[in-house]
Amino acid sequence: MTNERPIHVLGISGSLRDSSYNTALLRAAEELIPAGMTLEIVNLAGIPVFNVDEEIPFPKAVEELRSAIAAADAVLIATPEYNSSISGALKNALDWVSRSPQPPLTGKPVALIGASTGMFGTARAQVQLRQVLTHLGALVLPKPEVMVAKAQEVFDENGRLTSEATRGFLQDLLTKLATWTWQVTH
Numbered sequence: 001m002t003n004e005r006p007i008h009v010l011g012i013s014g015s016l017r018d019s020s021y022n023t024a025l026l027r028a029a030e031e032l033i034p035a036g037m038t039l040e041i042v043n044l045a046g047i048p049v050f051n052v053d054e055e056i057p058f059p060k061a062v063e064e065l066r067s068a069i070a071a072a073d074a075v076l077i078a079t080p081e082y083n084s085s086i087s088g089a090l091k092n093a094l095d096w097v098s099r100s101p102q103p104p105l106t107g108k109p110v111a112l113i114g115a116s117t118g119m120f121g122t123a124r125a126q127v128q129l130r131q132v133l134t135h136l137g138a139l140v141l142p143k144p145e146v147m148v149a150k151a152q153e154v155f156d157e158n159g160r161l162t163s164e165a166t167r168g169f170l171q172d173l174l175t176k177l178a179t180w181t182w183q184v185t186h
């Protein structure tokens with residue numbers, strides 16, 4: 001695989017929480033990013049609640065997210081699990097960007113990761129997120145799946161991912177996202 005420039009990945013955390021495990025998981029991905037890839041993490045704070053009456057023109061925060069997705073070669077979404085589904089903040093952001101005249105997730109390579117304090121590590125949320133993204137025409141990496149259960153046991157008090165096994169799974173997903181991005185865009 002040859003690439004003239006690095007694959008630019010946009011990391012989106014579905015949690016607005018300061019000490020979010022999902023944002024921390026994206027920071028771990030930033031540390032582990034393979035050569036030939038870059039990762040930029042964006043925050044969904046500031047995105048208003050979706051209202052069709054307010055979509056023209058797009059609010060500034062939504063336009064910034066839309067253009068960041070459009071400019072990225074691939075997207076990495078870290079989803080929390082709320083009541084067996086994705087967070088309202090994440091669904092809200094996806095609803096907004098879906099209303100763009102040229103929805104930026106259509107045809108975009110996307111990988112999913114997630115951390116929860118429960119036993120199933122966002123398995124249920126990821127299934128639902130995959131469904132929403134498929135509706136939007138995103139090209140979601142089929143495997144591997146990174147679902148971090150009992151997040152409080154694998155992150156330290158500074159939000160560092162301490163589990164070597166989980167770090168390995170994450171690095172493997174990033175490598176496969178690079179290959180997937182190349183495959184689906186060439």
Ligand SMILES: Cc1cc2nc3c(=O)[nH]c(=O)nc-3n(C[C@H](O)[C@H](O)[C@H](O)COP(=O)(O)O)c2cc1C
Binds near residue numbers: 082084121
């Ligand atoms: C409203 C709400 C619902 C939740 N539902 C689930 C759930 O269905 N499954 C689960 O594993 N954790 C659930 N949790 C716990 C989250 O996994 C935990 O709060 C986690 O830290 C959220 O991600 P974050 O750290 O990135 O904010 C829920 C938390 C909240 C606040």
